[in-house]
Amino acid sequence: MNIKITGTGSYIPNEIQKNEDFNNHQFFNENGSKIEYSNDVIINKFKKITGIEERRYASAQQNTSDLAFLSAQKAIDNANIDPETLDYIIVAHNFGDVDMNTSQADTVPSLAARVKHKLKIENPYCVAYDLLFGCPGWIEGVIHAQSFIKSNMAKRCLVIGAETLSRVVDKHDRDSMIYSDGAGASIIETTKDTGGIISTISASYTLDESNFLFFGKTYNKASNDEKKYIKMHGRKIYEFALNYVPKAMKACLDRTRFDISDVKKILIHQANEKMDEAIVNRFYGLYNEEVPEGIMPMSIQKLGNSSVATIPTLYDLILKQKIDNHQIHKGDILLFASVGAGMNINAFLYQF
Template sequence: MGVTITGIGSYIPSGVASNSSFENHNFYNEDGSPFGYKNDVIIEKFKAITGIAERRYIKDDLTTSDIAFFAAEKAIADAAIDKETLDYIIVAHNYGDVKHGTHQSDTVPSVASRVKHHLKIKNPKCVGYDVLFGCPGWVEGMIQANAFIKSGIAKKCLVIGAESLSRVIDQHDRDSMIYSDGAGATVVEATDSESGILSHTSATYTYDEAHFIYFGESNNQELNDARKYIKMYGRKIYEFALNNVPNAMKECLDKSGAGIKDLKKIFIHQANEKMDEAIMKRFYKLYDETPPDHIMPMTINKLGNSSVATVPTLLDLVTKGKMEHQSIAKGDIVIFASVGAGMNINAIVYRV
């Protein structure tokens, strides 16, 4: 039995925020002191490190549950299934529904319950719940769906990664330029084919690393604002990822029985272009190999970092032939990998 992706869909917001849109922002350091460079220099250095030229933001009247629903509809249509036959709806996110202009996250009911409501599914045996696992949330949702199906308690699961980080960014923090919005969804089923999840691995590091990404106050200390914003220690995350993600990917690949030369694509969380490239090179170095050309498709340049949505959105674009020099075919071995708040790491080796 294979636990196979039979349908996929994504929602990429129409709102484009280019790097130039940050030219008039007032950036401060964490201690509230003014940033030591002019904005054009900050933006130039940011682009060189992250690879991000623009990112996508949702419209004011939308929330995370809305875009999760949009992606889910596409995945269900792509799988050509009756939505009433879904056993689980698993939605990975981190901040719930934050409506435009509000200061509070809304997580009651869960995003999964809201998606099920939007889909107008009547079957009460279709269970919806949320996963809070940082950026690796969609990958972890896939691992959970795999467990449900392998155990026999489910036949079909809908796994969604959706986030609207534009609602939780501090405009006075340089790191705000990293984040974006988006959603990706997959229908996962038990099939008789040899395709599907071959192996997986997950880990949570918290002894020193738990608060590398956190919710904190604005860098502009003159603001009388009770709001909290997404914050991170970028250098610590970079070092953590390089020291741990390649080893997790190797563990997963070795467990699958496939070899490094069998690997056709690496779908890695779109966190930072330089970091992802360094992870890939270190991963291949563990096998004394050099990465092949086009092995790692990237969307961060145009779509930014939409957290849990990056991997399924990337997979959807490649699957649908919407990325130059990128394609996958039946029987290809690919790997999904992610790292994020928690600090969590996970990977899946998958046969298309």
């Protein structure tokens, strides 16, 4: 028996926020000084670095658990299973449900419990819990599910990555343009089909790196706003990711009998186009190999960085043939990898 992803689903909110929609924002540096460049220059530079042209925001009536439920229902339908047969529902997120115009996280009850309620699952032995692991949360949830199944604690799990980052961004911070909302879900279960999860790896770097992503006050010092928003030390994260993510990807692959030439697609957290390209280039450099054309599908241009939702959403879109010039075929070897707050890194090798 193998452990495979047998169903996928994603929910992409309808509200489109284009780069030019940030033209009326007033951006400040971390020290409170006004950024000297015009917004046109700031936005153009942002586009060149991140690749982001637009992003999606949830409607005022939607919350993170709503997006999670909508993606979960699609995954359940795609797998053609009875939700009552689920042993675990694992919801990866970072900020809980955050109502519009607030930045306070609501995590009681857990988002997983809310999803289970919305799915109308009666089975009390379907265990629902939340997972906070930064942007790599969905991959970590898949690793949890695999562990439950391998230890005979479960046969079928639902793993969701969902976030509404638009609710926790400082509109005076240019980094706010990176973030978006969305949800992706997957059914993980035992199957007689070939392939499945081959190897996994996870790591947490916390001595010097734990506060590279953090909650902080607005950069507009003249404001009376006492709320806290998501903040990051972008240069430190970039350097950290380039140093450690390729090594983790290599360690994950080297645990197997497969060669780097066997990898057909790399599905990496969609955080920053230039950073992702640099990570993949350095990964192949560790094997003294050139990066194959079309190895790294991207969704960040139109969807932005939706944290834990980026990879499961990307995977679902590829399978549904909604990413141009990218397909996954039976037997293909895929490498999933992510990095995020913690700082956490993880990866898994998968045969479709």
